[in-house]
Amino acid sequence: MEDVVWYLLASSRGGETRARILQAIDEQPQNANQLAEELGYDYTTIRHHLDVLTDDNVLKRTGDGYGDIYLPTDQARHNWDTIMEITAHVHTEEP
Numbered sequence: 001m002e003d004v005v006w007y008l009l010a011s012s013r014g015g016e017t018r019a020r021i022l023q024a025i026d027e028q029p030q031n032a033n034q035l036a037e038e039l040g041y042d043y044t045t046i047r048h049h050l051d052v053l054t055d056d057n058v059l060k061r062t063g064d065g066y067g068d069i070y071l072p073t074d075q076a077r078h079n080w081d082t083i084m085e086i087t088a089h090v091h092t093e094e095p
Contacts, residue, residue, distance in 0.1 A: 001057075001058075001075055001076065001078075001079045001082075001083075002079065002082055002086075004056050004057075004058070005058065005079075005082070005083050005086050006086060008052065008053065008056060008058065009022075009086050009087060009090045010086065010089065010090055014048075014049055014052070015090055016090055017039075017041065017045070017049050018049050018052065018053060019086075019087040019090040020039050021035055021039070021046070021049055021050065021053065022053070022058070022059075022083060022084075022087055023084075023087055024038055024039060025059070025070055025071070025072065026080070026084060029069045029070060029071045030069065030070065031063075031067045031068055031069050031070065032046050032047050032050055032068075032070070033067070035050075035070075050070055053070075054070075057073050057075055057076070058072065058073060058076045058083070059071065059072060059073065059076065060072075060073045
């Protein structure tokens with residue numbers, strides 16, 4: 001999991017955005033619209049990064065469609081301290 005998170009946050013394009021998303025979700029699980037508003041990104045940008053994090057088993061969706069809340073997967077939650085340490089290394093300025 002640590003290798004995947006280093007790649008997603010520090011080695012690939014969009015890593016800073018994904019780091020900001022994970023930090024926001026660490027404070028409170030949210031849906032894509034809430035994240036877009038809080039972080040100041042376009043909704044489609046947030047959805048793209050949520051899809052990447054979901055595809056790589058870092059986040060999971062819960063709900064019944066529109067307005068689904070994003071939460072860490074069990075695997076990510078087990079490694080959450082490491083994930084938060086990695087996000088701290090990623091420069092996370094406002095957009």
